[in-house]
Amino acid sequence: MPVFVIYNPVCGDGTANELFQEHVLPLIEKSSKVVDKIIVTESQGHAASALRESFAQEDPITVVLGAGDGTLHEIINAPDPKADVSFALVPCGTANALYSSIFPHTGEVDHADYKLKSVQAFVNDRPTIPLTLALTDLDAPDKPRRSVASAVVTSTALHASILHDSEALRSSVPGIERFKVAARQNITRWYRATVRLHPAMNAGRVHIYDPAEGKFVPHPQSTKDAPLVLEGPFAYFVSTVNVDRLEPQFRITPLQSDFKPTEASFDLVVVRPFRDPSISVDSEGTRAAFAPKLGSVLQAAYRNGAHASMRYANDGSTVDEGNGPTVVEYFRCGGWEWKPVSDQQCV
Numbered sequence: 001m002p003v004f005v006i007y008n009p010v011c012g013d014g015t016a017n018e019l020f021q022e023h024v025l026p027l028i029e030k031s032s033k034v035v036d037k038i039i040v041t042e043s044q045g046h047a048a049s050a051l052r053e054s055f056a057q058e059d060p061i062t063v064v065l066g067a068g069d070g071t072l073h074e075i076i077n078a079p080d081p082k083a084d085v086s087f088a089l090v091p092c093g094t095a096n097a098l099y100s101s102i103f104p105h106t107g108e109v110d111h112a113d114y115k116l117k118s119v120q121a122f123v124n125d126r127p128t129i130p131l132t133l134a135l136t137d138l139d140a141p142d143k144p145r146r147s148v149a150s151a152v153v154t155s156t157a158l159h160a161s162i163l164h165d166s167e168a169l170r171s172s173v174p175g176i177e178r179f180k181v182a183a184r185q186n187i188t189r190w191y192r193a194t195v196r197l198h199p200a201m202n203a204g205r206v207h208i209y210d211p212a213e214g215k216f217v218p219h220p221q222s223t224k225d226a227p228l229v230l231e232g233p234f235a236y237f238v239s240t241v242n243v244d245r246l247e248p249q250f251r252i253t254p255l256q257s258d259f260k261p262t263e264a265s266f267d268l269v270v271v272r273p274f275r276d277p278s279i280s281v282d283s284e285g286t287r288a289a290f291a292p293k294l295g296s297v298l299q300a301a302y303r304n305g306a307h308a309s310m311r312y313a314n315d316g317s318t319v320d321e322g323n324g325p326t327v328v329e330y331f332r333c334g335g336w337e338w339k340p341v342s343d344q345q346c347v
């Protein structure tokens with residue numbers, strides 16, 4: 001099977017070249033595997049365009065990929081649905097969500113030993129793990145309709161704003177700190193939309209995590225015949241496939257690994273401010289009052305995904321126990337539709 005080595009020399013802390021020369025390539029050379037081509041990416045989109053030539057071949061290929069989730073995303077969206085690609089991942093990006101979900105680690109993640117786990121598995125012919133791909137149709141006014149495949153995350157609301165704004169901070173705020181800066185810039189925004197959730201194929205109904213039971217249960221309003229409708233405003237809306245975390249310690253969808261899905265489905269984490277018993281109107285004041293509560297949800301995700309069980313007390317404060325409404329609605333579903341109110345994505 002042809003083997004391509006691709007790495008992005010500028011992603012993460014910019015050390016991919018050193019890591020490949022000193023560790024990755026020597027490890028492959030010592031094995032029975034033969035590298036057919038080495039591609040050092042020169043610009044955005046280069047990894048996908050370089051591989052597209054090889055997609056013309058019918059053979060399956062292996063890509064040893066030294067990059068982050070962004071370059072992986074570009075390759076997955078290189079247009080050839082027949083392509084049969086296996087990856088050996090080397091986590092060189094900033095967040096490395098997929099790698100750190102497959103190889104969770106609470107200690108130092110900058111060690112070469114830790115970064116070589118997937119390549120070790122490849123050279124030792126260990127079995128591959130199939131990935132679930134989420135397909136999103138984007139249909140915005142005045143823009144051509146398009147489809148995007150994702151192997152990690154699809155989001156709207158705060159998380160999408162963080163990804164958008166953190167790109168501009170890439171050079172000024174290195175590392176995962178830039179996601180925190182972008183979060184602070186956007187945390188008082190709410191988003192108006194109507195959401196429809198569809199069940200996974202075999203589940204029949206949309207499921208929701210019940211912290212009292214400690215498991216997913218069918219959502220009481222979900223039926224086999226109609227989607228489950230959620231009205232906004234929304235503060236947070238993140239769905240993942242394959243991953244239980246978006247950074248090494250940020251376990252935003254912890255049930256992806258605690259209760260592994262048995263079929264292709266999304267884990268969806270939603271925060272709707274009107275579930276807070278102390279909030280009933282959308283105003284500048286209530287958004288400011290809600291921001292620290294959303295902040296505490298994100299902090300709890302760093303505490304091994306503790307946000308999945310957070311609840312409101314009667315006064316609207318957030319607590320780890322009790323029987324008030326859950327702060328987060330944690331769904332497992334087969335698909336979702338996000339329809340912005342009045343064609344405005346953000347309010």
Ligand SMILES: Nc1ncnc2c1ncn2[C@@H]1O[C@H](COP(=O)(O)OP(=O)(O)OP(=O)(O)O)[C@@H](O)[C@H]1O
Pocket residue numbers: 008009010011012041042043044045046066067068069070071072074092093094095096097
């Ligand atoms: N030589 C290059 N110069 C500039 N940008 C590049 C180059 N090579 C690749 N890129 C682009 O860099 C972007 C970010 O890359 P990547 O996802 O690998 O790392 P990251 O964003 O640091 O990590 P993560 O996605 O894990 O947060 C991608 O859009 C990719 O196309």
